[in-house]
Amino acid sequence: MTERVTKRGIRDFILICILAMLVGTFVPVGVSAATTYSRTLNSCIVKAKKGRIVLAYNPSQTGVPVYARTSPKSQQYGVLGFGDAVVVNTKKLKMNKKYAWLPVYMDNLKDAKGKKATAYVRMGQLKLLSLNAKKYSSNRIIDKAIKTGMKYLGTPFILGGLSMTDGIDCSGFVGKCFQMAGRNLASWYHTITLEGVSRQIFWHNTNTPLTKEELNKMKVGDLLFYLDKDTSGAIGHVGIYIGKGMMLNASGHYGYVYPTGGVCIKRVQYGQRYMVLCKRIIGF
Known part of the structure; x- marks a missing residue:
């Protein structure tokens, strides 16, 4: 009886191995059977x-x-x-x-x-x-500013940097995008000066997702501001809203190079950061 059970167990084990090998031939290279999705x-x-x-x-x-x-x-x-x-x-x-x-x-x-x-x-x-991508905004300057910024995706983040190709920070990037589109926002770029040339649309409580009502108030080209330490501190980051809950920015908070940092695209809420202030450039 023991010998019969042992032989049956070995036979079943061999059959399972053969079936596993056959299934594996239909799975794309580098993808396990459990995670395959196409x-x-x-x-x-x-x-x-x-x-x-x-x-x-x-x-x-x-x-x-x-x-x-x-x-x-x-x-x-x-x-x-x-x-x-x-x-x-x-x-x-x-x-x-x-x-x-x-x-x-x-x-x-x-x-x-x-x-x-x-x-x-x-x-x-x-x-x-x-x-x-043909027309991000009906406003000519905003549309050109976003198209300009998109050309520099991948530029690394450098605090205080002002080069769209070699390295730039968040406020410098926003300022340069609009400057190259024909609108000079300030004589020097900092989150403080960018706050000064825009009007408040709404202030958002930290640590909570944006409501549908808040999202509907946002327009392409709005400036989005974030706290320096995610949920505390002074305003320390700014990006350009490009629609559908997305923003274009030069980020150095979670890394300095693409795709997590540098000039990149992110959701309005990313990592542990919540947008706290939405402002619209005066005149827009």
């Missing part, structure tokens, strides 16, 4: 053809690794934290094809041809949305 991205392709930019952002507190290739064994470029966003490389997508990995631009890196490098994140970990 979908078509037809809507992203259609939107891109209409002049929209497709963004992918992390909606959770769990970090999302960004890899050089479609494998977790490849070089890791960084980890997207809560609210961090990247631009989807829709040129890598084809209609009706299912993808387990999402191609995104690494704006601070170049490929062998000298163009923006492409990196990859696993599908299912990020949420997608799109913005009208």
